[in-house]
Amino acid sequence: MATVWLFHYHEFGIGDEIVSRVEAFRASHGRLPESLKEVGMDDADPKVCYRRISDDEYIVWFGTTLGESECLNSRTKKWD
Numbered sequence: 001m002a003t004v005w006l007f008h009y010h011e012f013g014i015g016d017e018i019v020s021r022v023e024a025f026r027a028s029h030g031r032l033p034e035s036l037k038e039v040g041m042d043d044a045d046p047k048v049c050y051r052r053i054s055d056d057e058y059i060v061w062f063g064t065t066l067g068e069s070e071c072l073n074s075r076t077k078k079w080d
Contacts, residue, residue, distance in 0.1 A: 008070065011062040012079065014048040015072060017041075018060050022050065022074075032058055 021039035032052045048062045061071040
C-alpha cells in the first residue's frame, strides 16, 4: 500500500478532499450530493471519480494501473 500512496499521492489528496466536501454537504443538507458540482468541485481531477450509490452511501475512486483501482466506500471510510 505504501507504494500506491507514493505514486498516487495527488489522487489520494483529491479523493480525501472530495470525501471532506461530500461529508460537509451531507451534514448541512441532510443528503448526499448528486454530483461534485454541488460541492463546488467543477474542476476536480478527472482521474478521481465520485458516485452516489444510494441515499446514504457513495464511493470515490481512481485507477492505478490497467484494470486496478483504489476505492473508498463511505461506509468503511477506508481506501481499498
